[in-house]
Amino acid sequence: MTKRSVTMSDVARQLGISRSAVSFALNNEAQVSRETRERVIAKAAELGYRPNAGARALAGQKTDLFGLVTDIVSTPFAGDLIAGAQEWFWGHGKSLLIAGTATPERPDARSIEMMLEHRVGGIMIATTWNRAIDVPAALENVPVVLVHCFDALGERPSIIPDEEQGGREAAQMLLARGRRRIAMINLPEDLVAAQGRRLGFEKALVAAGMAIDPASIVTSGPEPDSAYDVARALLAAGDIDGVFCANDRIAMGTYDAARDLGLRIPEDLSIVGFDNQETIAKYLRPALSTVALPFREMGRRGAELLTRASEDIDRKKIVISCPPIARNSV
Amino acid sequence: MTKRSVTMSDVARQLGISRSAVSFALNNEAQVSRETRERVIAKAAELGYRPNAGARALAGQKTDLFGLVTDIVSTPFAGDLIAGAQEWFWGHGKSLLIAGTATPERPDARSIEMMLEHRVGGIMIATTWNRAIDVPAALENVPVVLVHCFDALGERPSIIPDEEQGGREAAQMLLARGRRRIAMINLPEDLVAAQGRRLGFEKALVAAGMAIDPASIVTSGPEPDSAYDVARALLAAGDIDGVFCANDRIAMGTYDAARDLGLRIPEDLSIVGFDNQETIAKYLRPALSTVALPFREMGRRGAELLTRASEDIDRKKIVISCPPIARNSV
Incomplete structure (x- = not known):
């Protein structure tokens, strides 16, 4: 190097x-x-x-050390992503070093340099939010796998969640319960997750022969306090019997709004979340039916792909499905 | 090396x-x-x-790379600890590499080796739970700072939260509100946190001239579902007007138990938590008054101590106070 x-x-x-x-x-x-x-x-x-000169140079030599560059180490989210990657690496006699970064586009130069000096077998870049990133120039000739993110040019293999399928399954949980007056409280619509989840939601409703009422899709900030106000206005105004909340924290705020309006969950109102966030979903009362962001699976698959870097990691976009988790809120 | x-x-x-x-x-x-x-x-x-041969050898050479060995990267807790450490290191032109580990006593050997080969200025060991650990033998001659943990022999400098002061302040929040029939729902009593928080709680009550009724201190698992049952039994049996919950997840379960018993928070029952857990405390309704585990401060102080390793890191036990966070539940 x-x-x-x-x-x-x-x-x-x-x-x-x-x-x-x-x-x-x-x-x-x-x-x-x-x-x-x-x-x-x-x-x-x-x-x-x-x-792919770097990748080929590296492919000739065995290396058991891999790197992870990520902004999620300093957040309460997505610890499962690291757990999944570690499980794979450790289970295959390999080691993982993590460089935290405020943004994956600008990682700490010295940490990257040290990983490269040690001829890491490859570097995984993982983000807290599903989004397009620019792979840092310092990694241009290194095998890189993107996890929970992707590069706009599609030059790097990436592992991303199937937001659309997840949104579809969320809607289907409400439809299967017989709900027909269904709303969605979405995240801000510039987010990849918001776009995909909404698309899936709408397709499921259309497939069930229902019209999409634009007034029934509203936007909230990602946190419960913002969601409370949005949900309260939505539920007070309309005759709604099911809500798909684009994340579990929005569902948390929606629970409180429903309760304050005297609506029982799930008797009067069915609620489905998204993320299956560890510290929220299963602890709400009733426990929240939701769709899981498959962080552990994404971390594992990213690690697996990276350890096979010399074989074939070109241009793959691997989409991981988001499994519905049925609990007691639908 | x-x-x-x-x-x-x-x-x-x-x-x-x-x-x-x-x-x-x-x-x-x-x-x-x-x-x-x-x-x-x-x-x-x-x-x-x-x-301290290793420490002295290292002290002679400038190094800007530091290591963190921790089990918290794969949990939803304590991301703030890493954020605090990163802020210090990055703000002082230094770099941090993180090796995740299932348990700090048995870190990945290859990751440690690589950190040592790069003559890291020192290694921080941080844990999810406050507890005694054995420093791994591979780090015997390396400057080490323990964060949110300590070694039984007291040979290594460590940064720990003042659990007792935190417990005392939690009780004082309830006393200041005029509550006199106060219970505590504690964590399992083998935990350092449980012991310290209870001690502080009891001291505050005694200082206020109150007797400690052993029946008013009960134990719960750390999560809301376990806490719900414990809290429901406690609240149904006794004439209680204030509860100190030893963590925020216990408070979450206690909210639900109080609600199901028709008790209003804080009118009928004041509740104080502990941890100030990001995804819970401020999002409960009413927002939870709690005591913060100072993760960011602990991470920052650990980093600060480590970068001054050559000066004086022998045998210091630095206790960081846990600030009370007043919201709306008392």
């Missing part, structure tokens, strides 16, 4: 074009012109660019 | 006595006989033992 190999960014810089244009060209994708493609290929050959 | 220096364990092994006996002898403490002390000192000199 001391002598730096030629990267796509080097090729891009020399040609005065974007790195993504180089990526498209080298991967024979349609987004660039034939002329650009030819210039890129010629320049790449001239500079001695080899695709 | 390649040529291993002589440790207290080496001295102990040669003499066929325990490592703690060697420690007591070398530190001139009363627990060993004069004869043993003299044998230990002679053998230590013969083998070339130097106290």
Whole structure:
């Protein structure tokens, strides 16, 4: 790793074009012109660019050390993601070192450097929220697997939850209970999770022959106090018998709003959450029916993919389904 | 670090006595006989033992990399501890690498080895629960600071919360509200936290001129479902107007029990929790008055102490106070 190999960014810089244009060209994708493609290929050959050079260099040597760069170590969420990754690595005689970071785009340079000096077999990048990230330039030539996030260019393998399927199953839990006046309290709609969960929710209703009333889909902040106000207004205004809350903390606030309006759960109102958050879902009374964000499974699959980095980790987007967890709120 | 220096364990092994006996002898403490002390000192000199050899070797060289060995990365608790440590290290131009572990006594050997190869300035060991631990043998000659835990021999500096002061302040919140028929729902009494919190609680009541009724101190598992049953029995049986719950999850179960018995919080019953757990305390309705476990402060102080390892980290036990957080449940 001391002598730096030629990267796509080097090729891009020399040609005065974007790195993504180089990526498209080298991967024979349609987004660039034939002329650009030819210039890129010629320049790449001239500079001695080899695709995935870092990965190939590493593949030749056995390494049992892996890295995780993540912002979740300092949050109360997603400890299961680390647990799942650790279980895989430790169970296969491998070690994992974690570098906490305020944002995955800007990890601590010295920690990354140390991981690279030790020729880690690869680095997992994991985020608290499902979102698009830019893989840091320092990791350009290192095998990387993204977990609970993805790169906009789709160049890196990533493990993401099936938000849409989860939203669909949440709605189906309410439909199966015979609920027909169903609302959704969504997260802010710029979130990937909010978009996917809503899409699944709407598709399930349409598949059941129901119309989507835009007034029945409202937005809340991610926390119970914000959700309480939104839920209270929603429930007071409408004749609603089922609510899909886009996360368990929203469900927590909705429980309190329902209670204060004299609505019994689940007799008068069925509630489904999302996340299966450890410190909330099973402890609400009644225990919350929800859809699990499969953090442990995502961590495990990410680790598995990374340890097989030399074989085939190119361009895979692995979507993990979000299992419904039936408890007592529907 | 390649040529291993002589440790207290080496001295102990040669003499066929325990490592703690060697420690007591070398530190001139009363627990060993004069004869043993003299044998230990002679053998230590013969083998070339130097106290804190690793720490001194490291002190001579500047290093900006530190390690954290902890079981909390895979739990929903204590992310603030890591946040506090990171803030200190990053704010002082230093880096932190984290090795998750199922138990701090048995960390992953390869991760530790790699930290030592990089001559980390020191290693912080942090635990999810406040408890005594054995520092792993591999770290015997490395500067170590224990956070939210301590070693039974008191040889390592440690940062621990003032459980007793926290328990006292919890009781005082109830007393200040005029409550006089006060119960405590404690954690299992083998926990350090349970012992300290109860002691502080009892002292506060005694200081207020009240007798301790043993029947008013009951034990629950740490989670809301267990606490619900305990709280319901306690509240149904007695004429109680205030409850100190030894953690916020117990308070969560107590809220539900009170509600099901028709008791209003805080009009009929004042409740104080402990931990100030992020996903619970401020989101209960009414918001929970509690005592904070100062995770962020403990992480910060641990990092601070570790970066000053060469100066003076011997035998300090730093006790951090647990601040009361007044909300709406008292």
